Amino acid sequence: MKEELAKLLQEMERKAEEERIPIMQPEGIAFLCSYIETHHVRSILEIGAAIGYSAIRMASLDREIKVTTIERDQKRYEEAVAYIAKAGLEKQIQILEMDAFDFHSEEQFDLIFIDAAKAQYIKFFQQFRHNLQEDGAIITDNLEFHGMVSGEVEIKHSRNLKRLVRKIRGYIAFLQENEEFESEFLKIGDGIAISRRRKGQKEDLLLERKQ
Numbered sequence: 001m002k003e004e005l006a007k008l009l010q011e012m013e014r015k016a017e018e019e020r021i022p023i024m025q026p027e028g029i030a031f032l033c034s035y036i037e038t039h040h041v042r043s044i045l046e047i048g049a050a051i052g053y054s055a056i057r058m059a060s061l062d063r064e065i066k067v068t069t070i071e072r073d074q075k076r077y078e079e080a081v082a083y084i085a086k087a088g089l090e091k092q093i094q095i096l097e098m099d100a101f102d103f104h105s106e107e108q109f110d111l112i113f114i115d116a117a118k119a120q121y122i123k124f125f126q127q128f129r130h131n132l133q134e135d136g137a138i139i140t141d142n143l144e145f146h147g148m149v150s151g152e153v154e155i156k157h158s159r160n161l162k163r164l165v166r167k168i169r170g171y172i173a174f175l176q177e178n179e180e181f182e183s184e185f186l187k188i189g190d191g192i193a194i195s196r197r198r199k200g201q202k203e204d205l206l207l208e209r210k211q
């Protein structure tokens with residue numbers, strides 16, 4: 001990695017820590033980058049850009065990689081735009097300021113990375129599975145949610161947190177029972193799931209869309 005880029009990423013990590021912006025943890029982003037490299041991923045759709053940290057990490061792996069990333073928070077979007085420009089990655093990263101549920105496209109991606117509102121994971125998955133290449137993968141972060149999902153870390157007084165943890169457990173069950181996708185759950189970073197289409201399912205999906 002070039003020295004300038006490494007410095008920029010360090011600045012972003014510091015900012016995220018100071019302002020409590022939830023960017024990917026080091027182990028999680030390292031895994032994501034090695035997945036992209038070993039699977040020769042070239043096109044990525046990211047739901048949840050925040051300040052653009054993971055988008056920059058992913059796009060800087062290879063000049064051929066294109067990232068489309070979506071952020072609904074105006075301030076974070078503007079900060080991400082500035083960081084992407086500083087990294088010189090405007091040609092590789094397309095950032096959209098919008099609610100991801102308003103993003104409708106026929107484009108097919110090698111990888112879809114879901115890293116936005118956790119309570120909406122099932123809805124994101126259902127909306128964007130249509131945009132996944134046949135051999136692609138949907139990766140979701142934060143499935144352990146700091147140990148709260150397994151119950152290792154007890155939630156004492158927050159109803160909202162309890163509700164969120166119930167939603168994440170619901171998403172895990174949704175993936176485990178999913179007939180179209182097979183998911184692998186990894187204890188990396190804050191907990192990652194990799195979901196790939198079972199064989200023959202893309203053809204069924206295309207037929208379903210034609211009818």
Ligand SMILES: C[S@@+](CC[C@H](N)C(=O)[O-])C[C@H]1O[C@@H](n2cnc3c(N)ncnc32)[C@H](O)[C@@H]1O
Nearest residue numbers: 023024048050053054071072099100115116117
């Ligand atoms: C965990 S942060 C993303 C971190 C980023 N992927 C990284 O690691 O650098 C989640 C972001 O998703 C955004 N978000 C949540 N729900 C969204 C939605 N429906 N559409 C677009 N962005 C959303 C939030 O504003 C927040 O900035």
